[in-house]
Amino acid sequence: MSTHTELGTALRAWRGRIGPADVGLLAGSNRRVPGLRREELAVLAGISVDYLVQLEQGRAANPSPQVLGAFAHALRLNAVDRELLYRLAGAVVPPSGSVPCEVPPGVQRMIDRMSDTPLAVFTAAWDVVQWNPLWGELFGSPAALDPRANNLIWGHFAAPAPAPAGASRIERDAAHADAFERMMVSDLRRAADRYPDDRAVGELIDGLREANPRFAHLWNRYETVPMGRSHKTVIHAELGALVLDCDILTIERADLHIVLNWAAPGTGAAEKLSLLRERVANAAR
Known part of the structure; x- marks a missing residue:
């Protein structure tokens, strides 16, 4: 599996584990699957749905650092997952803030x-x-x-x-x-x-x-x-x-x-x- 395809697989997995309420969205009663819809993540990340589809299907590569940062924020990625996101995208991992001290x-x-x-x-x-x-x-x-x-x-x-x-x-x-x-x-x-x-x-x-x-x-x-x-x-x-x-x-x-x-x-x-x-x-x- 190429890194481009792995990036898409990872995005789908992260999208599936974040509920709408986790990011301040209202969850309708007709949702058939858990997690964020593509349309919702696209809005949160400030990109088009078509571009997100291309990324998830491995047909687009090299998303910008701004897009990656938006994904990390929207998907509530921790430091380890954030580093993985940038690595799969072939990008340099930027500074990640302060050393965490919260015990889950x-x-x-x-x-x-x-x-x-x-x-x-x-x-x-x-x-x-x-x-x-x-x-x-x-x-x-x-x-x-x-x-x-x-x-x-x-x-x-x-x-x-x-x-x-x-x-x-x-x-x-x-x-x-x-x-x-x-x-x-x-x-x-x-x-x-x-x-x-x-x-x-x-x-x-x-x-x-x-x-x-x-x-x-x-x-x-x-x-x-x-x-x-x-x-x-x-x-x-x-x-x-x-x-x-x-x-x-x-x-x-x-x-x-x-x-x-x-x-x-x-x-x-x-x-x-x-x-x-x-x-x-x-x-x-």
């Missing part, structure tokens, strides 16, 4: 069901969005930190002020620290590429380059490292050392990262996590 309802339901795992949600630029009580018991509440320290990459590289009393600290051996740092810098570069007009991301990167030579070195390597598992030791203020593995679940449509921490079954770390779970359960009663 479906993702929130999934997070709520994982209450027995220390879990936090971060934006594409690694600002914390939310955390569950078990994360707060393990690491300390991010609400007690300086706002900039709530960025995971800043907190690691920028030598923040001492953590509040009772907070945990994280230790990694040299190999795991190197892998973690390369992974995080690479992912921050991906966020900067996706959101080049987000001033906060640019200021974060400039601050990190100034604050930490190691970050500046890694940033200048332009290295591409996939997201993966990391390994660390958490020194809890009361329970001592917990050796944990960390997995990162990326929610592409919302452009969020969910960070989860695990302890190997039958270990002292697993027993200590159980104690923290009991503390959270007792606090909720």
Whole structure:
């Protein structure tokens, strides 16, 4: 299938999942199929119905950036789908605004069901969005930190002020620290590429380059490292050392990262996590 035909298929699929009410149109009672009609999308995008038909059938190519922008707005495309739209049209993806921080309802339901795992949600630029009580018991509440320290990459590289009393600290051996740092810098570069007009991301990167030579070195390597598992030791203020593995679940449509921490079954770390779970359960009663 050519990209021209794929563009048409994608437009039809996106048109089919947007209801008239979603874009402020009245839905009549005689609608036989869900979604927007071609006539409705054409009006919203400011093009002729005939041109839309040609695009959907693969008989027209290279729609202008203005038309693509109108499609993205009318079809309520998220950042991932918007990038796909431009790629299928053979166009350069323009800046896409600010890094999103909204947790979709479906993702929130999934997070709520994982209450027995220390879990936090971060934006594409690694600002914390939310955390569950078990994360707060393990690491300390991010609400007690300086706002900039709530960025995971800043907190690691920028030598923040001492953590509040009772907070945990994280230790990694040299190999795991190197892998973690390369992974995080690479992912921050991906966020900067996706959101080049987000001033906060640019200021974060400039601050990190100034604050930490190691970050500046890694940033200048332009290295591409996939997201993966990391390994660390958490020194809890009361329970001592917990050796944990960390997995990162990326929610592409919302452009969020969910960070989860695990302890190997039958270990002292697993027993200590159980104690923290009991503390959270007792606090909720």
